[in-house]
Amino acid sequence: MEGGNAYKAELYDHAVGETVSPTAALVTAEPPLTATWWSDLRTALSGLSTVHTDRTAVRQAYLDRAMPNYLAFLGGPVPTVPRAWSTAHGDLHWANLTGPELGILDWEGWGTAPVGYDAALLHAYSVGVPPAADRVRDELSAVLDSESGRFAELVVITELLQSAERGDNVELVPALRQRAEEVWYRMIADGAGRAQ
Template identity: 85%
Template structure:
């Protein structure tokens, strides 16, 4: 989740669209949801707005997505609907019941009515500023199972493109000692935005399926670790619980991929506080990757 957009006109426009969507879908704002006052969940720069609602499906969550009219198509626009059709139910997430699209001038909107998630997001922000709440062994087991179920899903959706890796990794990892590889050994299907504000507890739920698709193997685990890296205790827990994904050649390459993406995001003002830790982690991963490469070479000629 993000904070309310700085532009009051954007906030007012999205709230108005949410009210209109309630009318379209026969829902009503839930003025007394569990936990107190009505919550608003904003997406990046006001692109989305979610609120608790009630209606024929019971307690729900109504999310509004905005796009300029000429860009209301493609991967991000259809992600939740595609996930509802293709991602197995063993991957825990709120069910999507209804979708409604409409336009107002040069603006396109989509309303998505979901089941309300059980529990709360683990963190209000993708990168927690303090250690995340204690999560049970069952929660971590469920996360590993969910990622294993998602990985083999067949889709033509793409979360990370090879052309991006070829272009961005040499640029944003230029501080490493040597040419950086840009070709993963393996690809698999990923959520594509697995961070702490998209995970719920104490019962696991995975939210926001806009950007899911094919990515380098281990991508989701690497992304969760990268967003945790500013809190060493949390990062260490991720490494322990997801070691089967991270402690491998594929996992180390995936870490370099997500570090590239987060370092690039700094150019638009995001994740600035993570930069020192990301650069240090990239050096650690690079040293391990280089050492493994030398070991393989030595075994080859032994």
């Protein structure tokens, strides 16, 4: 093609329903999702986490470099080596989910990430609407309330604080910083409890 760009796209499947939100982050209200939708999401994430792949969604070198810089406001050392990795979608946010039947879109970034990464990402994109964030925490508590899930939250918060510097989802920054403090203090308390 002279002087222009050519693009190729492949259609794997038709998505049903509509995206839950037109934007990655929720900005107005908790979406009206059914118990079945949430159950299907938990099942999908659980199944995905067991898939073996050589693809990478999150790199350890990035964590080593970025986490201490973007979480310095916590006032202590930030762990940079997660205990467990699994396969993740890698971009699980509200504009990549459909309803009323669950559909998960935009798979080009899938690969290995810290355990709980997808749940942590969906939660982080919900913090601007506290009832929605609470719902995500309730529905995905099995992973988010674990040591790995808390680490994944710090990873995701690091990524979103960095992207906010480029102007993305700036409105989430205060809530993300608050959530990072909550997670960090919980990790410290859990560590102190194990040391006794």
